[in-house]
Amino acid sequence: xxxxxxxxxxxxxxEKSVDRELVLEAMEQALKTAARRTxxxxxxxxxxxxxxxxxxxxxLRTVVEEVEDEENELTLEQGTALQEGAQLxxxxxxxxxxxxxxxxxxxxxxxxxxxxxxxxxxxxVIAEYEPRVGELITGIVKRxxxxxxxxxxxxxxxxxxxxxxxxxxxxxxxxxxxAYLREVRNQPKGPVVFISRSDAGMVLxxxxxxxxxxxxxxxxxxxxxxxxxxxxxxxxxxxxxxxDPVGACVGMRGARVQAVVNELHGEKIDIIExxxxxxxxxxxxxxxxxxxxxxxxxxxxxxEAAVSEENLAIAIGRRxxxxxLASDLTGWQIELMGSxxxxxRRHGEVAKARLVFxxxxxxxxxxxxxxxxEGFFSLEELAYCAVxxxxxxxxxxxxxxxxxxxxxxxxxxDQALKQGSEAAGNETSLLDLAGMTREIAEQLAARDMLTVExxxxxxxxxxxxxxxxxxxxxxxxxxxxxxxxxxFD
Numbered sequence: 001x002x003x004x005x006x007x008x009x010x011x012x013x014x015e016k017s018v019d020r021e022l023v024l025e026a027m028e029q030a031l032k033t034a035a036r037r038t039x040x041x042x043x044x045x046x047x048x049x050x051x052x053x054x055x056x057x058x059x060l061r062t063v064v065e066e067v068e069d070e071e072n073e074l075t076l077e078q079g080t081a082l083q084e085g086a087q088l089x090x091x092x093x094x095x096x097x098x099x100x101x102x103x104x105x106x107x108x109x110x111x112x113x114x115x116x117x118x119x120x121x122x123x124x125v126i127a128e129y130e131p132r133v134g135e136l137i138t139g140i141v142k143r144x145x146x147x148x149x150x151x152x153x154x155x156x157x158x159x160x161x162x163x164x165x166x167x168x169x170x171x172x173x174x175x176x177x178x179a180y181l182r183e184v185r186n187q188p189k190g191p192v193v194f195i196s197r198s199d200a201g202m203v204l205x206x207x208x209x210x211x212x213x214x215x216x217x218x219x220x221x222x223x224x225x226x227x228x229x230x231x232x233x234x235x236x237x238x239x240x241x242x243x244d245p246v247g248a249c250v251g252m253r254g255a256r257v258q259a260v261v262n263e264l265h266g267e268k269i270d271i272i273e274x275x276x277x278x279x280x281x282x283x284x285x286x287x288x289x290x291x292x293x294x295x296x297x298x299x300x301x302x303x304e305a306a307v308s309e310e311n312l313a314i315a316i317g318r319r320x321x322x323x324x325l326a327s328d329l330t331g332w333q334i335e336l337m338g339s340x341x342x343x344x345r346r347h348g349e350v351a352k353a354r355l356v357f358x359x360x361x362x363x364x365x366x367x368x369x370x371x372x373x374e375g376f377f378s379l380e381e382l383a384y385c386a387v388x389x390x391x392x393x394x395x396x397x398x399x400x401x402x403x404x405x406x407x408x409x410x411x412x413x414d415q416a417l418k419q420g421s422e423a424a425g426n427e428t429s430l431l432d433l434a435g436m437t438r439e440i441a442e443q444l445a446a447r448d449m450l451t452v453e454x455x456x457x458x459x460x461x462x463x464x465x466x467x468x469x470x471x472x473x474x475x476x477x478x479x480x481x482x483x484x485x486x487x488f489d
Contacts, residue, residue: 006053038099043072058093125156130184136205141175164196166229198228206260213248222274225328235274285326289315353377360411383408433480455481
């Protein structure tokens with residue numbers, strides 16, 4: 001029986017891939033639990049000899065300052081009588097007779113052992129696979145249930161849900177599968193290892209295996225956009241000027257990229273050189289379409305791309321795939337349009353800008369056209385650019401440039417103050433206050449004080465740092481604003 005106990009511990013440890021010592025500790029805990037039925041009320045300690053398998057039971061009593069449990073506690077005097085030099089906290093063991101494991105006791109012991117082993121398996125799975133999240137991992141398919149694939153990893157099991165498979169991809173029991181370790185999640189029923197073949201990380205790790213320059217750090221994959229099973233786009237950059245990042249990923253006669261394509265069952269892969277210039281990056285990302293012009297709008301994170309009519313379908317791609325992947329890859333919202341549509345829109349924008357300049361700056365159509373041709377399309381661009389940018393226009397000097405900027409800022413200020421007054425329901429404008437100048441009003445507007453109500457709520461020390469505004473004038477303007485708001489009526 002004793003030798004059999006050790007043999008059982010060894011067998012369980014091998015089967016569950018847990019430490020033999022942990023199985024023996026679980027057995028000791030189970031014996032201790034079972035012994036409580038035979039020795040109720042006693043603090044029982046169970047030990048299994050690691051060499052012989054002999055089982056020993058002890059009654060454990062502890063020396064305490066004040067005895068509350070006479071069965072399991074001793075006074076200091078009692079402890080000293082049993083052993084000279086006993087101290088508080090000293091423990092004494094008394095051998096107990098072995099117990100007979102009945103059906104209920106055996107069942108309880110089995111439950112305790114299984115619980116301990118499950119806890120050990122949980123800790124082992126987490127400790128082994130959590131540090132490997134983000135790696136490629138290989139296993140054998142154990143079973144397929146409702147489209148979900150359960151994979152034996154050798155020292156654990158992983159699940160690959162249907163959405164983690166490539167379209168039209170199927171596995172059968174015994175198949176070898178390579179996938180991306182996506183997540184290890186500790187759930188109430190135990191840890192679950194999630195793997196995926198549709199994750200973008202799968203493409204990244206496959207290229208790292210196939211391209212030595214990526215592993216060495218000479219080539220870096222900056223971004224990946226993927227439509228699993230159909231097409232992927234990857235953006236690469238080289239840290240070594242002598243290394244062509246695209247060529248390194250393609251390989252001799254396309255051998256490297258073809259190895260990745262084969263692993264992904266024919267998924268097409270576009271390799272694009274990454275660049276900091278968003279316009280160039282978007283043009284590269286929209287390959288194989290030829291882009292004629294792009295317009296970057298940083299305020300809305302949008303790039304408008306114009307292509308010839310014959311290239312428009314290629315740029316869009318099947319079901320919009322090409323432009324969608326390019327947007328995901330670059331992080332820019334891409335709006336495609338044909339050359340004809342782009343020209344019409346461009347003409348409309350030019351005509352609109354020309355009218356804005358004619359009305360706002362009080363200039364003729366020819367002068368407004370010159371400003372548009374130089375790249376100015378709004379009063380904001382003209383009002384807040386560097387004066388040298390305007391003076392660089394042929395025929396304009398610094399004085400005219402300053403005057404244009406002044407007119408543009410005045411128009412923008414009037415518009416902002418008018419909108420603020422209308423929103424507040426007050427016909428009085430900041431410029432109507434005694435002592436207010438356009439320079440001061442413009443600086444107040446920059447602080448979102450567009451109405452007399454906003455100025456009335458301010459304190460003098462909040463605005464006295466405005467250029468050209470003393471503390472006395474600041475207080476006077478605030479009082480005037482409060483009067484206009486009827487605070488003193």
